[in-house]
Amino acid sequence: MDYxxxxxxxxxxxxxxxxxxxxxxxxxxxxVVGEPRAGRLLIAHGAGAGQDSPFLRRLRETLAGQGVQxxxxxxxxxxxxxxxxxxxxxxxxxxxxxELARWCDLLSxxxxxxxxxxxxxxxxxxxxxxxxxxxxxxLVLCGYPxxxxxxxxxxxxxxxxxxxxxxxxxxxxxxxxxxxxxxxxYDLGSAEVRxxxxxxxxxxxxxxxxxxxAELIEEGAAAIADFMVRHA
Numbered sequence: 001m002d003y004x005x006x007x008x009x010x011x012x013x014x015x016x017x018x019x020x021x022x023x024x025x026x027x028x029x030x031x032v033v034g035e036p037r038a039g040r041l042l043i044a045h046g047a048g049a050g051q052d053s054p055f056l057r058r059l060r061e062t063l064a065g066q067g068v069q070x071x072x073x074x075x076x077x078x079x080x081x082x083x084x085x086x087x088x089x090x091x092x093x094x095x096x097x098x099e100l101a102r103w104c105d106l107l108s109x110x111x112x113x114x115x116x117x118x119x120x121x122x123x124x125x126x127x128x129x130x131x132x133x134x135x136x137x138x139l140v141l142c143g144y145p146x147x148x149x150x151x152x153x154x155x156x157x158x159x160x161x162x163x164x165x166x167x168x169x170x171x172x173x174x175x176x177x178x179x180x181x182x183x184x185x186y187d188l189g190s191a192e193v194r195x196x197x198x199x200x201x202x203x204x205x206x207x208x209x210x211x212x213x214a215e216l217i218e219e220g221a222a223a224i225a226d227f228m229v230r231h232a
Contacts, residue, residue: 002022003022003023003024003029004021004022004023004024005023005024006023006024006025007025007026008025008026008027008106011023011025011030011106011107012106012107012108012109012112015032015107015109015112016109016111016112018035019032020032020033020034020035020069025106027073027076027099027102027103027106028073028074028075028076028079029051029073029074029079030071030072030073030107031051031060031070031071031072032069032070032071032072033060033061033063033064033069033070033072034060034063034064034065034067034068034069034070035064035067035069036067036068036069036113037067037068038066038067038068038225038228038229038232039067039068039069039113039115039116039225039228039229039232040068040069040070040071040112040113040115040116041063041068041069041070041071041115041116041117041118041140041224041228042070042071042073042100042103042104042107042115042116042117042118042127043056043060043070043071043072043073043118043119043120043123043140044073044075044096044100044118044119044120044122044123044124044126044127045072045074045075045078045119045120045122045123046119046120046121046122046123046143047089047090047121047122050074050078050082051072051073051074055120055202055203055213055217056072056120058213058214058217059120059142059217059220059221060072062217062218062221063221063224063225065221066221066222066224066225067225068221068224068225068228071107071115073100073103075090075096075099076099077089077090077091078090090122093122093125093126093129094129096122096123096126097126097129097130097133099126100117100126100127100130101130101134104117104130104134113137114136114137115137116136116137116138116139116140116228117130117131117136117137117138117139117140118139118140118141118142119141119142120142120143121142121143121144121145121177121201122145124139124140124141124142124143124144124145125141125144125145125156127139127141128141128144128159128160128163128167129159131163131165132159132160132162132163133162135164135165136163136165137165138165138166138167138168138227138228138231139163139165139166139167139168140168140170140224140227140228141167141168141169141170142170142203142220143170143171143172143175143177143201143202143203144169144171144177144178145177145178146177146178146182146183146186147177147178147182148177149176149177152182155186157186157187157188160187160188160189160191161189163189163191166190166192166227166231167188167189167190167191167192168191168192168193168194168223168224168227169183169188169191169192169193169194170194170196170203170220170223170224171183171193171194171195171196171199172195172196172198172199172200172201172202172203172204172205172216173195173196173197173198173199174198174199174200175199175200175201176200176201177201180195183195192227194219194220194223196216196219196220197209197211197216198211199213199216203216203217203220204216
């Protein structure tokens with residue numbers, strides 16, 4: 001299915017009417033999946049892969065089955081990567097926060113409840129920084145990058161004391177950016193943590209665990225839907 005080019009006003013009108021689809025807005029592509037029985041989640045992607053990654057596509061489909069509507073956006077640097085057909089690093093995180101803030105404003109309407117903010121890895125970090133700066137309804141962080149690769153001492157938690165909304169962290173127990181053992185030593189305040197047994201950064205378990213990535217995504221999506229309902 002191709003993206004339909006529409007204006008920001010038309011996008012908001014479609015959302016109010018309960019429409020779903022893939023739309024190309026002035027700020028970039030937006031994909032709306034699922035019905036918001038449990039809530040709406042504005043979800044951002046990670047640093048190396050966009051919303052078309054197998055992980056995020058399966059997660060959005062599974063969340064839709066749990067009654068969570070996802071609003072999937074794509075940052076400008078990744079759009080440029082697609083146009084140029086070459087990889088490039090993401091910009092500074094503060095630029096991504098500003099982009100995400102523009103998307104929040106673009107998708108806001110008086111007749112719609114504010115969406116939750118969240119994302120995969122870097123996208124979740126940008127969402128948490130925006131929530132610390134501005135008021136947010138809630139946060140869903142999938143594979144949060146608690147520290148850079150190989151630098152467990154450089155924690156990305158300085159803004160967490162400013163978070164005043166419900167927070168759910170869904171993390172693989174073997175995530176190299178924040179494993180079970182590492183999380184045990186962090187002060188995450190009132191955040192709720194759901195550890196997915198033997199999952200890595202993409203919630204993929206080892207074959208010896210007897211589990212599959214699809215099962216962990218199902219478990220993670222169920223935890224997200226339950227958390228959003230409990231904090232509606």
